[in-house]
Ligand SMILES: Cc1cc2nc3c(=O)[nH]c(=O)nc-3n(C[C@H](O)[C@H](O)[C@H](O)COP(=O)(O)OP(=O)(O)OC[C@H]3O[C@@H](n4cnc5c(N)ncnc54)[C@H](O)[C@@H]3O)c2cc1C
């Protein structure tokens with residue numbers, strides 16, 4: 001199929017883009033890696049595409065006082081190769097190789113991924129895990145929304161039609177933080193069937209303050225409510241980690257779809273969690289002997 | 294409704310100007326308007342990689358970019374990559390190793406390989422990873438990986 005007709009504008013300035021977005025039926029065109037596909041399949045019919053690819057102010061990964069800023073024109077490939085991201089937001093660097101394929105990463109953007117809010121996408125899950133802040137701008141107004149409040153349903157967010165995500169700000173990783181990431185996909189680089197992201201703080205011989213996010217299984221990234229009391233001790237055994245994973249995944253309510261039944265996804269998430277906990281444990285306490293091989 | 298835009302860009306080393314409708318994607322523009330049919334269309338929604346071309350040196354799905362968006366860019370298709378000789382070694386290796394059968398996926402695979410080989414010498418795993426965005430329904434990929442690995446070895450001056 002071919003895309004329906006639409007009007008197209010490519011402003012150089014943010015202010016002009018925001019004023020164009022004030023019109024009914026106007027939509028941002030960022031990397032186009034989801035939007036143009038949906039146009040080709042006639043799943044969307046915008047009146048006007050506002051191409052933001054020439055707006056210089058939206059470029060750039062910056063190490064700022066309030067965190068690491070990723071502008072709306074930063075592409076997956078830029079994040080993948082950024083030394084700032086590798087050092088300051090290591091969880092992003094761990095997840096990026098799982099995001100799409102080289103050609104798609106060359107154009108697709110971090111902020112576009114947040115705006116789309118695909119339930120199987122990595123960026124929304126990481127923004128929730130790390131408590132990122134999403135900056136939304138429209139003509140004459142700017143607001144910041146916590147990622148944990150931004151994702152509201154299947155492809156639904158707190159963003160209004162006339163608002164653009166101009167940047168997302170990830171907090172800098174602390175020295176005592178340890179991260180984990182894993183996902184299952186049919187083909188490397190495809191959207192995940194189910195995936196998990198974990199952040200923990202290391203205190204002496206334990207990892208605590210766990211934040212666990214499960215994605216791909218429900219309409220929005222699921223920040224597990226049941227983790228505040230959980231700890232990963234340096235000597236926790238494999239069965240103990242498996243029990244923790246079971247307890248966390250018990251709260252899931254996965255969507256059934258062509259990628260699997262609810263209980264299948266719950267089991268898959270438990271396996272990913274168990275492996276990731278073990279991996280985090282061995283990275284955090286390397287050389288300390290952790291109760292298993 | 295049409296929304297025509299004038300564009301000027303470099304295509305395979307030559308400058309091109311055209312008036313394009315906003316809704317026209319780059320693959321259709323290349324094939325139908327410019328009659329460069331070496332760029333193939335499989336899925337038209339970003340999954341198969343048959344339509345990959347190089348835009349400013351980077352592999353890009355031409356079905357997921359609008360023709361109007363290449364204004365000011367350098368685009369290279371399989372026709373230009375062939376004519377310039379810059380991937381002649383890859384093409385020879387593909388032939389030698391039988392890395393194509395029907396050939397439908399090959400222009401896109403070569404665009405991916407062309408970008409991959411501009412960087413450091415890739416490992417076999419990195420070659421497989423890069424190819425994860427290109428479907429080939431004939432070869433089973435093994436021969437494609439072999440061919441790219443051979444060229445990577447030769448270009449980096451060592452044994453394959
Ligand atoms: C084969 C294939 C595999 C993929 N695999 C993955 C994967 O594994 N994981 C993954 O996360 N993604 C994957 N993607 C999607 C890819 O990452 C997209 O690029 C991304 O989801 C959307 O970013 P974009 O910049 O391309 O946005 P676009 O396609 O340009 O836009 C997507 C939507 O967001 C809106 N939008 C975009 N930017 C903004 C903004 N700044 N402000 C407001 N609205 C905005 C658009 O209006 C549109 O509705 C895949 C895509 C393909 C084709």
Ligand code: FES
Pocket residue numbers: 333334335336337338339340341342343344345354355356357
């Ligand atoms: S035709 Fe473009 S990716 Fe399949």
Ligand code: FES
Pocket residue numbers: 392393394395396397398399428429430431432
């Ligand atoms: S050679 Fe036939 S699809 Fe690859």
